[in-house]
Amino acid sequence: MxxxxxxxxxxxxxxxxxxxxxxxxxxxxxxxxxxxxxxxxxxxxxxxxxxxxxxxxxxxxxxxxxxxxxxxxxxxxxxxxxxxxxxxxxxxxxVILPGSRAAIKATTNNHIGVIGTAGTVKSDMYKKMIQSKDKKATVNSLACPKFVPIVESNEYNSAIAKKVVAETLKPMQNKGVDTLILGCTHYPLLRPIIQNVMGKQVTLIDSGxxxxxxxxxxxxxxxxxxxxxxxxxxxxxxxxxxxxxxxxxxxxxxxxxxxxxxxxxxxxxx
Structure with a gap:
């Protein structure tokens, strides 16, 4: 102790x-x-x-x-x-390994989405980690560069936040993911908006x-x-x-x- x-x-x-x-x-x-x-x-x-x-x-x-x-x-x-x-x-x-493990456990169709900063998405660490543990998993990643500034400026409950999240997540909506990793610890503050945009059928994973x-x-x-x-x-x-x-x-x-x-x-x- x-x-x-x-x-x-x-x-x-x-x-x-x-x-x-x-x-x-x-x-x-x-x-x-x-x-x-x-x-x-x-x-x-x-x-x-x-x-x-x-x-x-x-x-x-x-x-x-x-x-x-x-x-x-x-x-x-x-x-x-x-x-x-x-x-x-x-x-x-x-925060990447725990989030990856949770997503593998949660998905039922092996289609996992990852949203994160440009740096995280560019590193491809989530995809590498997930597929090293489950080769059947399909991973789609999307950079959301506007999300962090919204949170840092304390605007995460605003109408602007809703608009930005809806526009940013459009490419992820037709990927067939049933599980989405919030691959940035800022993103859980936007969780209600993200859930609303992605739909109740998508399980959100808070890596943090x-x-x-x-x-x-x-x-x-x-x-x-x-x-x-x-x-x-x-x-x-x-x-x-x-x-x-x-x-x-x-x-x-x-x-x-x-x-x-x-x-x-x-x-x-x-």
Whole structure:
């Protein structure tokens, strides 16, 4: 058992969807979160740059003595997970493998869709992961570059969001998918709109939520979970490279927290 925090990193506020699930499944665990909102979105960036930014966030949290790192960003997972896993002594988890497993389990017709950033779709990591575990699966991927800016600007409930989601998902509607992976942790904030556009017959897979189940398993495996009998209150600290006000508006509403400790930090040179 260890009282050290679990670290979560993301290009912006999207990883908060993972944190929300972590707070539900692992209420006794302390959480440190870094959202690189000043340099978001990561999707259009070069892989080398995404890897550099991911390492900068990682080093920041390592200085906080975290016990586990969750790369709560699909683009960063595709670009940097393997490199970081090799070099850190603590467990490191990404969001692509858990989401892929869940989709394979959920599909009944072996037609799986993936929506994500340009970087995630270009990497083809979901397709590779899914087909390495199920050769019969057909995977159709679609980049949705406008989704992250909508979430980051706190417009995910707006009429604009509905219009953009409907227009963007048109190519996916005739692919015959019965399961759709939300391959970006920002996308669950758009989930009701995405579900409405795709139809009730399509099962949506939240890769971030699936990741937390794996986090729980690994905590137990390494015996580093906080004991439920521990009377100390879990600590939740949030760091952003951008506006603390915008971050807090989105985070407090999504996480249901009235009081939040949000601090602005600098990583590298913006």
């Amino acid at each position: 260890t009282k050290q925090a679990i670290g979560f990193i993301d290009s912006g506020v999207g990883g908060l969807t993972v944190v929300k699930e972590a707070m539900r499944q692992l209420p006794n665990e302390s959480i440190y979160y870094v959202g690189d909102t000043a340099r978001c979105p990561y999707g259009p960036r070069l892989e080398e740059q995404v890897r550099q930014f991911t390492w900068e966030m990682t080093h920041f949290l390592l200085d906080k003595d975290i016990k586990m790192l969750v790369i709560a960003c699909n683009t960063a997972t595709a670009a940097a997970l393997e490199d970081i896993k090799k070099k850190l002594a603590i467990p490191v988890i990404g 939520a699936e990741t937390v189940s794996e986090v729980s398993t690994i905590l137990d495996y390494f015996d580093i979970a906080v004991d439920s009998k521990n009377k100390e209150k879990s600590e939740r600290c949030f760091y952003t490279t951008g506006s603390t006000q915008m971050f807090q508006e989105i985070a407090s509403g999504w996480l249901g927290l009235e009081e939040m400790n949000v601090e602005q930090i600098k990583l590298g040179s913006h």
